[in-house]
Amino acid sequence: MDAESGGYGLIEQGAAVLGGGRIIWVGQEAALPAEYTTLPRHDLGGRLVTPGLVDCHTHIVFGGDRAREFEMRLEGASYEQIARAGGGILSSVRATREADEQALLASALPRVDTLLAEGVTTIEIKSGYGLDVESELKMLRVARRIGELRKVTVRTTWLAAHALPPEYKDDRAGYIRDVVIAGMERGHAEGLIDAVDGFCEGIAFSRDEMAGIFDHAARLGLPVKLHAEQLSDLGGAAMAAQHGALSADHLEWLGQDGIDAMAVSGTVAVLLPGAFYTLRETQYPPMQALRDAGVRIALATDCNPGTSPMTSLLLTMNMGATLFRMTPTECLTGVTRHAAAALGLSDRGVIAPGLRADLAVWDIQHPAELTYRIGFNPLHTRFVGGELV
Numbered sequence: 003m004d005a006e007s008g009g010y011g012l013i014e015q016g017a018a019v020l021g022g023g024r025i026i027w028v029g030q031e032a033a034l035p036a037e038y039t040t041l042p043r044h045d046l047g048g049r050l051v052t053p054g055l056v057d058c059h060t061h062i063v064f065g066g067d068r069a070r071e072f073e074m075r076l077e078g079a080s081y082e083q084i085a086r087a088g089g090g091i092l093s094s095v096r097a098t099r100e101a102d103e104q105a106l107l108a109s110a111l112p113r114v115d116t117l118l119a120e121g122v123t124t125i126e127i128k129s130g131y132g133l134d135v136e137s138e139l140k141m142l143r144v145a146r147r148i149g150e151l152r153k154v155t156v157r158t159t160w161l162a163a164h165a166l167p168p169e170y171k172d173d174r175a176g177y178i179r180d181v182v183i184a185g186m187e188r189g190h191a192e193g194l195i196d197a198v199d200g201f202c203e204g205i206a207f208s209r210d211e212m213a214g215i216f217d218h219a220a221r222l223g224l225p226v227k228l229h230a231e232q233l234s235d236l237g238g239a240a241m242a243a244q245h246g247a248l249s250a251d252h253l254e255w256l257g258q259d260g261i262d263a264m265a266v267s268g269t270v271a272v273l274l275p276g277a278f279y280t281l282r283e284t285q286y287p288p289m290q291a292l293r294d295a296g297v298r299i300a301l302a303t304d305c306n307p308g309t310s311p312m313t314s315l316l317l318t319m320n321m322g323a324t325l326f327r328m329t330p331t332e333c334l335t336g337v338t339r340h341a342a343a344a345l346g347l348s349d350r351g352v353i354a355p356g357l358r359a360d361l362a363v364w365d366i367q368h369p370a371e372l373t374y375r376i377g378f379n380p381l382h383t384r385f386v387g388g389e390l391v
């Protein structure tokens with residue numbers, strides 16, 4: 003990092019050596035060690051290269067859409083009112099339960115491809131619209147298939163604690179036992195789960211319920227993360243941090259206790275400006291206090307049918323800057339290094355020897371252009387695991 007590059011760590015006239023899916027060497031082309039000078043070359047024409055982008059919070063696999071809910075909100079209904087009336091997440095649950103794996107895959111792929119076309123090379127995909135064991139596992143199988151078909155890294159997250167389905171409306175404990183925990187065990191045994199998440203909110207699960215679910219995840223050796231403090235302050239982020247959570251996400255209502263706990267545990271703050279924008283929220287995440295405490299901040303699309311029907315990580319960066327006053331450097335770090343950390347991945351997000359050769363090549367001169375433009379995609383090429391895509 004240096005002052006001139008604005009903290010990006012830019013290398014002018016740079017070159018990188020890739021091999022075995024990894025970055026072997028990076029530096030100025032003039033300093034390329036002699037042993038590499040005879041290797042086949044890709045001339046990138048002086049373009050800017052960044053790490054491949056990481057979208058660390060998505061619900062990109064789902065059935066149906068929520069365009070009617072969008073209209074209802076414009077007519078004055080709130081997200082909570084719609085949820086309490088059986089709409090919101092539960093309407094996506096009905097459509098997701100009805101869809102088979104093929105249909106879910108077919109509807110998700112165009113959304114995924116839109117992300118990839120903007121330089122994304124790693125995507126997190128949550129369950130959470132099935133809310134029964136079979137439907138939740140179905141979502142995660144589709145997520146894994148997306149990774150195989152598109153040759154990108156997909157990290158899967160068990161989000162059965164997203165909402166209470168109607169058949170369990172008088173039996174919260176039964177839902178947690180029979181679906182959230184029993185399904186977690188099965189999904190873990192089948193190798194379908196990389197992390198466990200939940201929605202800690204008045205319309206979803208309490209802090210104590212989530213703590214019990216996280217204790218179970220810990221027994222299985224699964225890392226945890228949490229939708230916390232989106233609509234109210236239930237102290238979810240602090241509880242998640244005490245469980246060593248990889249990330250706490252949303253965080254509009256996060257208080258100082260939560261910030262302090264996240265700083266101690268190294269929990270990444272994942273901000274989701276798409277949901278903030280769509281819900282026309284007025285409560286801002288505590289950017290400066292997070293910075294002051296040294297909490298790492300990531301950005302993600304939160305692509306979902308209700309609160310963030312968005313498939314652009316570049317627009318997310320612009321929103322992070324315009325809505326949350328993040329600097330362009332913070333926005334880029336937020337979709338690379340810190341986003342990788344939010345997924346527990348230490349092998350990507352930076353261009354450095356030994357790390358995965360996931361790279362995005364852009365037709366721009368300066369990295370701030372990625373954040374500054376709106377609706378413009380300057381991606382030239384991606385390298386995924388060292389392969390030119």
Ligand SMILES: N=CN[C@@H](CCC(=O)O)C(=O)O
Nearest residue numbers: 091201229277304306308309
């Ligand atoms: N906040 C909870 N879950 C999703 C929204 C899901 C939905 O409304 O379908 C989110 O991250 O914003």
Ligand SMILES: [Zn+2]
Nearest residue numbers: 059061229304
């Ligand atoms: Zn979410």
